[in-house]
Amino acid sequence: MRLDERGIKDSLIAGEQERLCELVRGALEDGDSAKAILDVMIEGMSVVGDRFQRKEIFIPEVLLSARAMTSATDILKPILAKSGSKPFGKVIIGTVLGDLHDIGKNIVGMMLEGNGFEVINLGRDVAPEKFVETAKESGARVIGLSSLVTTSMPQMRRTIDLLRQEGLDGSVAVMVGGAPVTQEFADSIGADGYADDAPGAVQKAKEFLQVEQ
Incomplete structure (x- = not known):
């Protein structure tokens, strides 16, 4: 099944923590790679950052997205560690x-x-x-x-x-x-x-x- 990039991105941008984690778990069960899922979430956080800089959203919204990202990343971390995927630094x-x-x-x-x-x-x-x-x-x-x-x-x-x-x-x-x-x-x-x-x-x-x- 094709990775639901749109759903993952949208739920992250909206700060929907439970929905994002549900989509991440579902993607893993469908066989999508943790790295591919993480890359989509990173793209979503870039959108959040851009909107914040343009003053389209504010700190409360950024916090919601960041917390959702943290929770979803926690699901991926053990898998990323096993695969040898490394952070940027x-x-x-x-x-x-x-x-x-x-x-x-x-x-x-x-x-x-x-x-x-x-x-x-x-x-x-x-x-x-x-x-x-x-x-x-x-x-x-x-x-x-x-x-x-x-x-x-x-x-x-x-x-x-x-x-x-x-x-x-x-x-x-x-x-x-x-x-x-x-x-x-x-x-x-x-x-x-x-x-x-x-x-x-x-x-x-x-x-x-x-x-x-």
């Missing part, structure tokens, strides 16, 4: 030291996962040393730093400086974002990229890891 994300906000950062994480990346979410109030230690241990080539309050923004510079001290600045790209963060600030601290929303962060990660657009 690893991305570490976290809210910097002194900042307890994490909703925006979590949306970024879900969007990244929905677009085929492996995400290491360190949570909130994360020290520069933790970002660097995780980069060394995981081999991740991208770090996303989030700050929602101006008092925590200096921790972004501290993290980038520490990466340089450890000799990782050439192998690990850093993108920054959050309400008070600007492109000008990102440039001033030596960040490799700036994203003002979740789709923008996905775009930057794809650029850093040279994922075909």
Whole structure:
């Protein structure tokens, strides 16, 4: 039976979690490959990102789609692991030291996962040393730093400086974002990229890891 690409995409875009999971299970039972199903969902998340950037939908709708994607991806993960299918790359994300906000950062994480990346979410109030230690241990080539309050923004510079001290600045790209963060600030601290929303962060990660657009 032919993969119901339209149904999978539409249910994902609409944030219909139960319907999407039902379609994914049905597709697997019909013999469709987990990779083919994942590719269709990634296309759907790209549509969600485009609509968000055009202000046709807003954060609540993005969250619904991202949660639906996460649940459906959880069904596929064991099969993808057995087949040897690998994510595009690893991305570490976290809210910097002194900042307890994490909703925006979590949306970024879900969007990244929905677009085929492996995400290491360190949570909130994360020290520069933790970002660097995780980069060394995981081999991740991208770090996303989030700050929602101006008092925590200096921790972004501290993290980038520490990466340089450890000799990782050439192998690990850093993108920054959050309400008070600007492109000008990102440039001033030596960040490799700036994203003002979740789709923008996905775009930057794809650029850093040279994922075909």
